[in-house]
Amino acid sequence: MEQTVVPAHNGSQSVDRALGLLSLVSYFGDAGGALSEIVEQSGLNKPTVRRLLLALIRSGLLEQDARSRRYFLGQEAYVLGTLATRRYGLLQIARDSLGVLSGKTQDTSFLSIQRDHHVVCLHREEGTYPIRTHALQAGYRHPLGVGAGSLAILAALDDDEIEAALSANEPELLKEFPELAPPQIRADITTARERGFSLNPGRILPNSWGVGLAIRYPDGRPAGALSIAAIDSRMQPDRQVELASLMRSEARKIEARLAHLQPANDRPRGLAPKGRSIQPRT
Secondary structure, three states: OOOOOOOOOOOOHHHHHHHHHHHHHHOOHHHOEOHHHHHHHHOOOHHHHHHHHHHHHHHOOEEEOOOOOOEEEOHHHHHHHHHHHHHHOHHHHHHHHHHHHHHHHOOEEEEEEEEOOEEEEEEEEOOOOOOOOOOOOOOOEEEOOOOHHHHHHHHOEOHHHHHHHHHHHHHHHHHHOHHHOHHHHHHHHHHHHHHOOEEEEOOOOOOEEEEEEEEEOOOOOEEEEEEEEEEHHHOOHHHHHHHHHHHHHHHHHHHHHHHHHOOOOOOOOOOOOOEOOOOOOO
8 A cells, every 4th residue: 555645835835745645544454554654655754643643633534542552543534434425425325235235145245435546445345245355445445457356446437538548657556566567457447348347366475366346426427436346257248247236226225326416517527537438348
């Protein structure tokens, strides 16, 4: 996981840096982030990071565990997130569908959303099948194109947006995911658009496969993605198609609810660029 807090060159520098650290801490999830990890991944020096973290703690947006000294999102972050749910409540809208998917398939389902050139897993819904894959957990953050849900979102973007994301992520991809260099992701995008769903054939963990499908706003921009992960023996080609069909049915329900969440001309700006839908070729 890499997250660089890019400094601004104006009076809002401290605010930008503090908000960048807030986002960075959120990606550590339940494990929390150590000061050394936050310093390393932010690209800021230790005194600056410490000063900004203390300011975020005073605001209630972060808290530090007294025993482990690790940093976590604070109560005020929870309050703000709760207040934003009615306007941007994709998880609330999709939760029932995730339950349906895991209930029908017995496998684990996920909801992911785009953040800049990365994707964050919002929720993991466990299935009942005794052998599970643990490649993705809620709060995990991957570059666009890494994982089935992430690939579904990337494939739903316009080609110029895809190239911008791959260019921005190339250093991280080559370092952290060498088997998913940009040429491989481009090939996976082509296949996803032809099939009508994305497939991760064990590229992150050999025995962990996944299929994904984008969720779209009425104007075509991706709002997020559904995905289902299972061990490779449960991901034969015919079952991939079956799982994609189930996800497509649930995605349509979610999209119908999203259409009533806020007017089509009042979508969140700068979070999910205008894109194209994944449709199978006929």
